Amino acid sequence: MLQVNVLRQNPEWVKERLAVRHFKNAGLVEEIIALDDDRKKLQAEFDNTQSKINSASKEIGKLMAQGKKEEVEQMKQDVAANKAQTTALTEKMNATEKALQEKLIQLPNLPSALVPPGKTPEDNVVVRSGGDDVKLPEGALPHWDLIKKYDLIDFETGAKITGSGFPLFKGKGAKLQRALIQYFLDYNTAAGYTEYIPPFMVNEASAYGTGQLPDKEGQMYHATEDNFYLIPTAEVPVTNIYRDTILKESDLPLKMTAWSPCFRREAGSFGKDVRGLNRVHQFEKVEIIQMVKPETSYEAFEQMVHHVERLVQSLGLPYRILKLCGGDMGFTSALTFDFEIYSAAQEKWLEVSSVSNFESFQANRLKCRFKDTSGKTQLVHSLNGSSLALPRIMAGILENNQTETGISIPLVLQKYFGAASI
RNA sequence: GGUGAGGUGGAUGAGUGGCUGAAAUCAGCAGUUUGCUAAACUGCCGUACGGGUUAAACUGUACCGAGGGUUCGAAUCCCUCCCUCACCGCCA
Numbered sequence: 001m002l003q004v005n006v007l008r009q010n011p012e013w014v015k016e017r018l019a020v021r022h023f024k025n026a027g028l029v030e031e032i033i034a035l036d037d038d039r040k041k042l043q044a045e046f047d048n049t050q051s052k053i054n055s056a057s058k059e060i061g062k063l064m065a066q067g068k069k070e071e072v073e074q075m076k077q078d079v080a081a082n083k084a085q086t087t088a089l090t091e092k093m094n095a096t097e098k099a100l101q102e103k104l105i106q107l108p109n110l111p112s113a114l115v116p117p118g119k120t121p122e123d124n125v126v127v128r129s130g131g132d133d134v135k136l137p138e139g140a141l142p143h144w145d146l147i148k149k150y151d152l153i154d155f156e157t158g159a160k161i162t163g164s165g166f167p168l169f170k171g172k173g174a175k176l177q178r179a180l181i182q183y184f185l186d187y188n189t190a191a192g193y194t195e196y197i198p199p200f201m202v203n204e205a206s207a208y209g210t211g212q213l214p215d216k217e218g219q220m221y222h223a224t225e226d227n228f229y230l231i232p233t234a235e236v237p238v239t240n241i242y243r244d245t246i247l248k249e250s251d252l253p254l255k256m257t258a259w260s261p262c263f264r265r266e267a268g269s270f271g272k273d274v275r276g277l278n279r280v281h282q283f284e285k286v287e288i289i290q291m292v293k294p295e296t297s298y299e300a301f302e303q304m305v306h307h308v309e310r311l312v313q314s315l316g317l318p319y320r321i322l323k324l325c326g327g328d329m330g331f332t333s334a335l336t337f338d339f340e341i342y343s344a345a346q347e348k349w350l351e352v353s354s355v356s357n358f359e360s361f362q363a364n365r366l367k368c369r370f371k372d373t374s375g376k377t378q379l380v381h382s383l384n385g386s387s388l389a390l391p392r393i394m395a396g397i398l399e400n401n402q403t404e405t406g407i408s409i410p411l412v413l414q415k416y417f418g419a420a421s422i
Numbered sequence: 423g424g425u426g427a428g429g430u431g432g433a434u435g436a437g438u439g440g441c442u443g444a445a446a447u448c449a450g451c452a453g454u455u456u457g458c459u460a461a462a463c464u465g466c467c468g469u470a471c472g473g474g475u476u477a478a479a480c481u482g483u484a485c486c487g488a489g490g491g492u493u494c495g496a497a498u499c500c501c502u503c504c505c506u507c508a509c510c511g512c513c514a
Contacts, residue, residue, distance in 0.1 A: 057495040
């Protein structure tokens with residue numbers, strides 16, 4: 001959520017930034033400022049009236065002590081009149097605030113100056129690419145066939161147990177998954193990230209805090225009996241650790257990593273790209289998150305991008321890094337780099353990570369602030385990224401490392417997997 | 423799930439209707455003293471939204487788990503909900 005003050009200070013600049021996203025409803029900016037003006041006026045009025053009530057009440061207390069009954073009765077009537085006024089004002093204020101909030105929440109984050117123009121994924125800019133060229137053997141298979149061939153994941157039984165998109169990992173498939181998770185976490189903690197295993201369900205307040213609610217309601221699984229949501233990413237519970245907190249400047253930067261299963265309903269995505277591990281309802285992911293001082297967030301962003309890049313490199317996968325254009329960026333992000341690995345067997349790029357700087361957008365909603373050295377309270381900047389999403393990484397490893405005799409395991413994973421090949 | 427006890431500022435903890443935005447202690451910050459450390463002493467030390475100011479000072483309002491209610495006046499009384507702790511039941 002953007003801060004109203006930012007809109008007030010520079011509405012034209014805000015609109016320019018929104019245009020980079022091709023955000024249509026720029027009129028919201030003025031509407032919000034107008035509502036905020038109303039809010040201020042109402043509050044001033046309310047405060048005045050309430051102040052009268054408060055002083056009258058104190059006076060009444062004193063008069064009561066002196067036993068001056070008649071005067072007290074007179075004052076009570078005055079207070080009653082004022083009170084009727086505050087009740088009316090409160091109602092107006094609540095309505096105004098609600099309208100303000102509703103509009104404010106519709107504004108996406110402002111793209112940073114680094115964001116390239118453009119509307120669709122085709123307009124994303126390749127920052128760099130790397131990794132080994134892959135030479136696949138004759139008759140190379142896509143991962144869904146390899147999975148069958150080596151009996152690594154049983155999609156059919158997963159569908160029987162739960163439904164389609166709930167893979168059942170099995171034998172070496174399960175072990176490879178575990179090896180990857182372990183490797184990723186070790187890699188992250190070695191870089192100074194504190195490891196967490198968060199709750200996998202969150203309450204409404206948390207889902208709201210990271211922006212899943214109110215608008216992405218349909219994308220989460222919802223346990224209605226208890227009003228909990230299954231997390232779509234570890235970002236939700238981990239970021240909410242710092243909901244409603246005021247940190248010390250010396251606490252920053254905070255670096256966290258967490259493994260978790262991720263549950264996504266993926267309502268509305270049919271047909272294309274859903275084969276095998278390309279798109280599932282339950283998958284696992286290791287996430288990295290940072291909360292930093294505003295002036296260092298782009299430094300932290302670079303750091304995170306390099307961190308993820310080295311991780312992808314270590315697996316020997318061909319990859320590219322995309323700088324998302326204004327039109328393709330997520331609602332809450334100010335700058336996003338996507339990581340894609342190349343699946344030679346599918347002849348397709350698969351997204352395996354997305355690193356974003358939210359600047360203060362998420363922190364504002366979350367109310368995560370810190371006290372700077374001059375004693376002023378300000379919002380932190382938050383960032384996150386995957387390191388990495390498991391299914392597509394596994395798909396990539398299986399496809400790109402297949403040989404006539406089996407699948408070779410990347411060197412860095414061998415000590416976790418316990419073998420050099422499948 | 424049952425029963426009981428609780429939820430107050432960074433922490434401990436007082437406060438059962440007006441003098442309490444909140445005692446006291448600890449931690450923290452600034453300073454004085456001291457050869458250093460330590461100790462002692464003095465001051466400061468919640469958040470949000472307004473007004474005010476170059477910035478402060480100053481000032482209004484709200485907030486004592488959340489939401490309602492009673493009252494001229496609520497941290498304090500009443501109702502609902504949430505959470506924590508203890509014991510019992512069930513259970514990985």
